[in-house]
Amino acid sequence: xxxxxxxxxxxELPHFRALPADLVDAIAGxxxxxxxxxxxxxxxxxxxxxxxxxxxSGGVKLYxxxxxxxxxxxxxxxxxxxxxxxxxxxxxxxxxxAAATESPTELLEVxxxxxxxxxxxxxxxxxxxxxxxxxxxxxxxxxxxxxxxIQAGERLARWLLRQPSRMDGSTSVIELALAKKELAAHLAxxxxxLSRLLRRWHEDGWIESERATVRVLRGERLVALADGAADG
Amino acid sequence: xxxxxxxxxxxELPHFRALPADLVDAIAGxxxxxxxxxxxxxxxxxxxxxxxxxxxSGGVKLYxxxxxxxxxxxxxxxxxxxxxxxxxxxxxxxxxxAAATESPTELLEVxxxxxxxxxxxxxxxxxxxxxxxxxxxxxxxxxxxxxxxIQAGERLARWLLRQPSRMDGSTSVIELALAKKELAAHLAxxxxxLSRLLRRWHEDGWIESERATVRVLRGERLVALADGAADG
DNA sequence: CGGTGCGTTGACATTTCTCAACTGTTGTGG
DNA sequence: CCACAACAGTTGAGAAATGTCAACGCACCG
Numbered sequence: 001x002x003x004x005x006x007x008x009x010x011x012e013l014p015h016f017r018a019l020p021a022d023l024v025d026a027i028a029g030x031x032x033x034x035x036x037x038x039x040x041x042x043x044x045x046x047x048x049x050x051x052x053x054x055x056x057s058g059g060v061k062l063y064x065x066x067x068x069x070x071x072x073x074x075x076x077x078x079x080x081x082x083x084x085x086x087x088x089x090x091x092x093x094x095x096x097x098a099a100a101t102e103s104p105t106e107l108l109e110v111x112x113x114x115x116x117x118x119x120x121x122x123x124x125x126x127x128x129x130x131x132x133x134x135x136x137x138x139x140x141x142x143x144x145x146x147x148x149x150i151q152a153g154e155r156l157a158r159w160l161l162r163q164p165s166r167m168d169g170s171t172s173v174i175e176l177a178l179a180k181k182e183l184a185a186h187l188a189x190x191x192x193x194l195s196r197l198l199r200r201w202h203e204d205g206w207i208e209s210e211r212a213t214v215r216v217l218r219g220e221r222l223v224a225l226a227d228g229a230a231d232g
Numbered sequence: 233x234x235x236x237x238x239x240x241x242x243x244e245l246p247h248f249r250a251l252p253a254d255l256v257d258a259i260a261g262x263x264x265x266x267x268x269x270x271x272x273x274x275x276x277x278x279x280x281x282x283x284x285x286x287x288x289s290g291g292v293k294l295y296x297x298x299x300x301x302x303x304x305x306x307x308x309x310x311x312x313x314x315x316x317x318x319x320x321x322x323x324x325x326x327x328x329x330a331a332a333t334e335s336p337t338e339l340l341e342v343x344x345x346x347x348x349x350x351x352x353x354x355x356x357x358x359x360x361x362x363x364x365x366x367x368x369x370x371x372x373x374x375x376x377x378x379x380x381x382i383q384a385g386e387r388l389a390r391w392l393l394r395q396p397s398r399m400d401g402s403t404s405v406i407e408l409a410l411a412k413k414e415l416a417a418h419l420a421x422x423x424x425x426l427s428r429l430l431r432r433w434h435e436d437g438w439i440e441s442e443r444a445t446v447r448v449l450r451g452e453r454l455v456a457l458a459d460g461a462a463d464g
Numbered sequence: 465c466g467g468t469g470c471g472t473t474g475a476c477a478t479t480t481c482t483c484a485a486c487t488g489t490t491g492t493g494g
Numbered sequence: 495c496c497a498c499a500a501c502a503g504t505t506g507a508g509a510a511a512t513g514t515c516a517a518c519g520c521a522c523c524g
Binding site: 179180191192194195196199 | 503
């Protein structure tokens with residue numbers, strides 16, 4: 001895998017999309033490709049930060065291990081996403097742990113030198129990274145907003161509304177990118193509660209749920225729930 | 233208020249701390265000082281972004297208005313904090329609303345031109361802003377982690393542990409920077425639940441709570457709760 | 465001194481969790 | 495290719511935490 005093959009990959013990343021070819025080539029020279037099995041650890045929180053990563057295929061979860069042994073999943077990333085670039089530029093230590101969730105998962109590993117050099121040499125990289133960090137910040141703010149809502153059904157409705165969906169006639173179809181167990185944790189509820197919510201909405205006749213697919217027959221119900229309507 | 237008076241103020245800001253004096257002077261020339269009463273709106277979400285702000289005195293809350301009229305407080309800022317700088321560089325629109333919470337609240341308003349010029353001219357500003365954004369990102373991740381915990385007492389314990397405190401003998405004293413009503417909203421619980429938790433812990437004899445002051449007599453109880461121990 | 469709003473308390477309703485059992489799917493090894 | 499193990503998901507019953515509603519005290523501000 002040489003720089004020629006890596007270049008189109010890098011150009012897909014939000015941080016580098018706007019950069020000229022020669023700079024992308026420069027950074028491609030410092031990359032390594034890692035292939036992981038599900039469960040493999042990329043790094044642990046508090047590890048010294050040696051590189052940042054881009055997901056080429058598969059999936060990666062970022063999580064924090066809690067003192068009682070539970071783990072809190074902070075984010076789940078798929079192809080095209082990058083992570084830990086901020087840690088590389090600032091803290092020197094990773095603030096979260098990262099592990100692959102699929103087999104195989106291919107990661108592009110970018111060391112500090114090319115990135116730091118780039119940062120100095122191209123003044124467009126700074127604003128680009130600020131932009132991409134800002135978008136994550138906004139996404140996190142939305143997640144906080146979502147979690148601050150007290151009713152479990154409202155949290156789920158809000159989450160569903162923010163998922164990418166395709167239309168099939170008048171029903172919108174959402175493919176769950178997470179296992180239901182993980183989705184439940186993400187929404188601060190138990191898998192049982194998630195299961196019961198989906199069942200109740202199904203019995204009320206306005207969603208269909210099969211495997212990892214949710215079909216919303218009446219979107220206005222979802223919006224009403226997300227806006228705080230009691231779910232009767 | 234001329235650049236000479238503004239300079240020491242700017243040097244206190246995380247983004248500009250490391251910059252040489254001449255650049256700070258340059259940016260100080262583009263600043264305005266605004267004095268607000270409690271409740272005054274600084275900007276509304278979706279407003280076009282004209283400037284970013286630094287808090288000189290008083291307090292500012294960032295919040296999102298929800299469709300049903302409730303408002304979700306995203307953050308509360310005091311002297312030394314900056315906000316909206318990322319929006320200024322990237323989105324063109326504010327993602328949240330901002331309003332003063334105290335009378336008087338003094339804000340330093342920094343327009344886009346000096347900041348953008350600085351960004352181009354000094355390659356240290358980019359990494360500095362990335363660093364400061366990263367710290368906010370980490371703080372938000374911690375808040376998500378906090379909110380993802382199901383037990384209200386555990387959420388409160390975690391929040392208390394992250395607050396600045398001064399030691400008084402073997403007890404740590406925490407001054408609440410928020411009204412209890414707002415703290416409850418911040419922790420996704422009702423004011424009643426917050427009140428009952430503090431009372432129960434007081435009856436159990438390991439905290440004292442008066443007005444906006446909480447004295448933790450036995451810190452290990454707090455840590456145990458934050459680590460997921462049942463609160464009996 | 466009277467209002468306005470925060471904070472507290474109690475009684476009650478409800479949601480949500482916990483625990484346990486069961487089902488279905490997936491992947492593995494014989 | 496089948497049997498079996500492991501695990502996600504579902505369901506039910508009961509318990510516990512937390513929200514709701516209403517009333518009251520208390521501080522702060524005009």
